[in-house]
Amino acid sequence: REVLLEVEDLKTYFPIKAGFFQRTVGHVKAVDGVSFQIHNGETFGLVGESGCGKSTTGRTLLKLMNPTDGKIIFDGQDISSLKGKTLRAIRKDFQMVFQDPYASLNPMQMVGDIVSEPLVNFRGKSVKELKEEVMDLLNKVGLPSDAYYKYAHEFSGGQRQRIGIARALALRPKLIIADEPVSALDVSVQSQVLNLLKELQNEFQLTFLFIAHDLSVVKHMSDRIAVMYLGGIVEVTDKNSIFAEPLHPYTQALISAIPEPDPRKKKQRIILEGDVPSPANPPTGCPFHPRCSHAMKECMEVKPTLKEVKAGHNVACHLYN
Ligand code: SF4
Ligand code: MG
Numbered sequence: 001r002e003v004l005l006e007v008e009d010l011k012t013y014f015p016i017k018a019g020f021f022q023r024t025v026g027h028v029k030a031v032d033g034v035s036f037q038i039h040n041g042e043t044f045g046l047v048g049e050s051g052c053g054k055s056t057t058g059r060t061l062l063k064l065m066n067p068t069d070g071k072i073i074f075d076g077q078d079i080s081s082l083k084g085k086t087l088r089a090i091r092k093d094f095q096m097v098f099q100d101p102y103a104s105l106n107p108m109q110m111v112g113d114i115v116s117e118p119l120v121n122f123r124g125k126s127v128k129e130l131k132e133e134v135m136d137l138l139n140k141v142g143l144p145s146d147a148y149y150k151y152a153h154e155f156s157g158g159q160r161q162r163i164g165i166a167r168a169l170a171l172r173p174k175l176i177i178a179d180e181p182v183s184a185l186d187v188s189v190q191s192q193v194l195n196l197l198k199e200l201q202n203e204f205q206l207t208f209l210f211i212a213h214d215l216s217v218v219k220h221m222s223d224r225i226a227v228m229y230l231g232g233i234v235e236v237t238d239k240n241s242i243f244a245e246p247l248h249p250y251t252q253a254l255i256s257a258i259p260e261p262d263p264r265k266k267k268q269r270i271i272l273e274g275d276v277p278s279p280a281n282p283p284t285g286c287p288f289h290p291r292c293s294h295a296m297k298e299c300m301e302v303k304p305t306l307k308e309v310k311a312g313h314n315v316a317c318h319l320y321n
Contacts, residue, residue, distance in 0.1 A: 001039035004207050005061070005175060010034045010070035012053075012060045016280060028280045030056040032231035033070070035306070038175070043201065043208040045222030045239070047215055047254070049276055053231040054211045055099075058177045061209070062096055063087060075174065092122050095168035099180040101160035107153035111138070114152060115166045122171055137166045140203070142196060158189035162196065169200065177209045182217065194220055215254055219243065227251045230287040231279050233306060237313040247315040249292050286318065294319055 012031040015024040031053045038044040046054050060067050063079065072080045079090060095118075098104040105114060115134045116127045123130075131148075138147050141162040152160060161181060168176055178197065182190040194217070200206060212218045218225055219239060226236040227250065235248040246252045253270040260267045272291050277283055283290050289299040298318050306316040 001041060003037045004040045004075060005038040005209070006071070006073040007037070007057075007061065008035050008071040008073070010057065010060060010072065011068045012056050012065060013068040026280060028278075029231050029282060030279055031060060031067075032279070032282075034228075034231075034233055036226055036233060036236060038207060038209060040174075041201075041205055041207055042223040043210050043221050045218035045225040046209060046211045046228060047218045047225060048213065048228035050213055051276055051279070052228045053279070054213075054228055055179050057228070058096065058179050058209060058211050062094060062177060063091070064096075092118070092171040093173050094175040094177065095171065095173040097161070097164055097168050097176060097178040097181045100184045101157055101164050102184070104164055105152040105160055107151065109152060110148075111143075111150055111152060111155075111163055112148040114163060115170055118167060118170045134166075134170070137170060138163075140169070140200070141166045156189075157185045158193055161185060161193050165193075165196065165200070169204065172204065173206070175207045175209065177211070179211045180213065181210075183212065183214065190217070191220075197221070216258055227254065230276060230282055232287065232316065234288065234317070235313075235315045236306070237310075241310075241313055245313075247309065247313065247320060248288075248317050249294050249319075250288050286316075 010031055011033055013027040013029050016026040016028060017023065018025045034057055046057065048054055059065050061072055067080055070080065071078055074090065075093065077090065082090065112134055113127060115137055116130045119125060119130050120127060135145060135148055139145065143159060143162050152163060155163065182193050185193060201208060210218060210221045222239050224236065224238050225242045226233045227248065229250050235251045242251065243255060246255050253272050256268060256270040274291055277290065285301045286299040286304050289295040296318060304316045304318050306314045308314050309320045
C-alpha cells in the first residue's frame with residue numbers, strides 16, 4: 001500500500017523559561033526523534049502512558065504547533081515548513097477528532113452550524129446552501145435528523161463525539177488523527193463510537209492515526225501499532241505481533257497490565273517501578289532504563305535506536321543487538 005504520511009526524526013521541544021527576563025533555561029523534549037510511516041487506508045495506533053508525547057505528535061503533524069526539527073511528508077509533499085495559504089489548502093486533507101467532546105464543541109452553537117463551519121470556510125458557501133449535505137453527514141454518523149437544529153449542550157458525550165466526527169468528515173479528509181476519541185466516554189458507548197469510526201473508514205477510505213493510552217482500545221482499531229515512551233517510539237509492528245510477541249520490556253509491561261477476562265488463564269503482571277521521568281530532564285542512555293528490569297551497563301550510556309529485528313518488527317532496545 002502507498003505511503004500517505006511519512007514522519008522523519010520529528011522533534012517538538014518546548015522552551016522552559018525562567019527568571020525576570022524569561023530566559024530559556026532548557027527544553028521539554030515532548031517529541032524527541034519520532035519516525036514512522038502510515039499507509040493509505042490503514043489505522044496506525046500510537047499508544048503510551050500520558051505525558052509520553054502522543055498528543056504532541058498528533059498536534060505537530062496537524063501543524064497546530066511547529067516542529068523543532070524533522071520532516072512531515074503528507075501525500076508526497078513536505079509540509080513541515082508550510083505556512084499560511086499553502087498550509088491552509090492542504091489542511092483540509094487532515095482533520096482531528098479530539099479527546100473531550102465537551103471541551104471541543106461550543107455548547108451554545110447549533111449543531112448545523114458546527115458541522116457547516118469547515119465547509120463554509122473552505123468552499124465559501126452559505127450555511128443554507130450546505131444544509132442538505134450537512135444533514136446527510138449527521139445521518140452518516142448516526143444522529144437523528146432533528147439534531148441539525150439542536151445545540152451541542154443538548155447531547156450526551158457519545159452523541160457529541162458523533163458531532164465532532166461529522167465535522168471532521170465534512171471536508172472529506174484523507175487522514176483523521178483521533179486523539180483518545182473515546183476515553184472521555186462511558187464504557188457502554190465507547191464501542192459504538194469505535195465501530196462508527198470503522199464503518200466510516202470503509203465508506204470514505206479514511207486513514208487513521210489513532211492515539212490512545214489504552215492498549216485494548218488500540219488493538220480493537222489498529223492494523224499496526226507504535227508504542228511511545230518519553231518522546232520516542234520504542235516498538236512498532238503489526239497488531240498481532242505486538243500482542244503475541246512484544247519485544248521491548250516496556251511493551252511487555254503494558255501488555256501484562258491488560259486485565260485477562262478468563263480467570264483460568266494465569267497471567268504474570270510486570271509491575272513498573274516509579275513514574276515516567278520528566279521529558280525536561282530525561283535519563284541518559286535508554287530513557288526506559290530506570291524502570292527496566294533488564295537494564296545493563298550499556299543501557300545507561302547509549303540510547304538505542306529503532307531497528308528492524310524481524311520482518312516488519314522494529315524495536316529500540318539493546319537486548320536485540
Ligand atoms: Fe531495558 Fe536496556 Fe532495552 Fe532500555 S535498552 S529497554 S534499559 S534492556
Ligand atoms: Mg494526550
